[in-house]
Amino acid sequence: MLRRITNRLRIDRPRVRYSGTSCTAQKQKGLVLGVYDGCCPGEFKLSPTAAKFDECVSGRLTELLKGTKLKSGKVQVFGNLGDEFYLVAAAGLGPESATTNQAEGLDECKEYIRIAAGVGAQALQDQTITNIFVEEFTNAESAAEGAALGVWRYQDWKAKEQQLTASAIDLYTGNDREGWNRGLVKAEAQNMARELEEVPGNLMTPSIFARFVQEHLCPCGVTVETKDKDWIERHHFHAFLTMAKGSCEPPVLIELRYCGVQSNEKPIVLSGKAATFDTGGLCLKACKGMSVHRADIAGAAVTVGTFRAIARMRLPLNVTALLAVYENMPSGMSVKPGDVVMARNGKTIRIEDTDNDGRVVLADVLSYSSVYQPCLVINMGTSNPGLLTSLGAPPNGVFSTSDIIWWEMHRAGMYTGDRVWRLPFWKFFRSRVTNFVGVDTTNVGRGPGGYPCLAAAFLLEFIPPCIDFVNIDISGTGTVNVHTGMPYLRKQSMSGRPVRTIAQFLYQIACPHEYIHDC
Structure with a gap:
């Protein structure tokens, strides 16, 4: 029983387990992109990575997003956007000007990224996508945290045929692989x-x-x-x-x-x-x-x-x-x-x-x-x-x-x-x-x-x-997430x-x- 329990926990860095662009592989792949709030109600601005992807699909992403009013925490999933990805999730990134908010005690830029990566990855996972790529946004560490925390599920004691999709995540584009891996380490530790x-x-x-x-x-x-x-x-x-x-x-x-x-x-x-x-x-x-x-x-x-x-x-x-x-x-x-x-x-x-x-x-x-x-x-x-x-x-x-x-x-x-x-x-x-x-x-x-x-x-x-002491009360935070x-x-x-x-x-x-x- 112990071996069964311990073997269930997998916290190694997610890996991409496919190659090529066959129909089967393409149906397993999804992509998370970011969309900023626009200056006026109803407007939006694609992240740089999303804008490049939009160019590759002849502006179809922009057309599909018109009138959707994406905000932070919201996501839209689209299909038929190119041959590489079966589904693409466009997630709200909040205002592009977000930064550290001292009154809130929060780096809002990083948190908007975690939310976008998390809800985007969850939306693709709910559509049975097994391999999810996440864009770097402007902070790869936060993107990795949000995505890795978002796709985690505890279903060890369900019958295998009844278990929901387990998804692997990886970085789509960007140079900050070190930051991405650091975010995975922290998120996987929290998942443990x-x-x-x-x-x-x-x-x-x-x-x-x-x-x-x-x-x-x-x-x-x-x-x-x-x-x-x-x-x-x-x-x-x-x-x-x-x-x-x-x-x-x-x-x-x-x-x-x-x-x-x-x-x-x-x-x-x-x-x-x-x-x-x-x-x-x-x-x-x-x-x-x-x-x-x-x-x-x-x-x-x-x-x-x-x-x-x-x-x-x-x-x-x-x-x-x-x-x-x-x-x-x-x-x-x-x-x-x-x-x-x-x-x-x-x-x-x-x-x-x-x-x-x-x-x-x-x-x-x-x-x-x-x-x-x-x-x-x-x-x-x-x-x-x-x-x-x-x-x-x-x-x-x-x-x-x-x-x-x-x-x-x-x-x-x-x-x-x-x-x-x-x-x-x-x-x-x-x-x-x-x-x-x-x-x-x-x-x-x-x-x-x-x-x-x-x-x-x-x-x-x-x-x-003569020893400094910190006591952290996690009664409201450390157990069930509500x-x-x-x-x-x-x-x-x-x-x-x-x-x-x-x-x-x-x-x-x-x-x-x-x-x-x-x-």
Whole structure:
């Protein structure tokens, strides 16, 4: 079963698998071209590549587009435009003058390109086109991201004869093959995270997850070590074991190490909530919609995808990850509301709500990060749905102890289109999770509201002294894709966010002189 799961995931660069212009090959080929908004309503302007193609087909593309009013996110598909391609998708590119919008926190030029490439590729895929060429637009990296994210589908457990078209993508014209390949690396890493989030809980247990990570990261040069329950007990991860003991599946601690520079350079440590399934424990979640909590592995999935990306990009920095993988299940062995446990750093935690399991487990993980003497700790997880209520799905909530780190994360979000929004690490929230009689802290906190801030304040209690800390709340962004404004992610599929933003952030830290902002 494990081999069946791991063999299903294919993240190698898409290749063109045909040659010649036979009728069969021609019917398998499609092309995505861009169309800018015109100066006046109803007008349009072809991209340079689309204009050249239009010349080759004697202006028929222009004729067909008259009166269509293509806008960003919209696409028109045409046939009988030459002998090379069976279908051509003309996708809206928005205004040609689009650039970085500081008020929106977004490089709109790149995002328009992702949207055009994504919806164009999806439209051709829906017409059963198996080989899709995408023009470079003005940024090949963004075009590759949009197309690769757009054609991804999770259908591993459908009968083969019922599966929808799986399409390969490639660059049509342009000289920026390096940018195209970089975009594919980031998108494929995000698709890996999406796959991990989608796998049903019975097929992605902690032990299966550990072997999956070994099979997919070790070939990239990442060192993967899996610690069993005995090791976890010997090293006093009592909070972790307390939350995991309700399940028959044994927990594991996975350590990932990527060494891009000398070993004496301090690493960045990544961590993430890694519940392969979260029922809520004795504080049981509602039955309706519970299946989506197979995606409570999202923090770990994003971490694994990020490691895949940075290893393939060969970034010159050291990164370590700690993933405490477990199931949160109800049973006679489960932790009970009101139980008290001591974390690795000696602080006691009263567990008021067993559904707030992730932060309790991460208390041990974050405390243990001191072993690596990191320069920065970044945690990601689906800690609380409160952020989805307040911000909706578009931004990832970021708590940062460093203004400089926050700004770099913000720049990365602008660049990738997977935006972030800063939230407060105030002493007020710390007081709500620490001022108790009899224990040092609780996993709920005192008073109404502010639950994402309380979760972040709780985690901050377990960060080693004098180390910068970033907590990224992906409750509204890292699981099922709904209402995100990202049409290149198919609705109701897992999102894998924010893999590209974390990978871009690490790229900016490792190669600040190579950071390119212009579209």
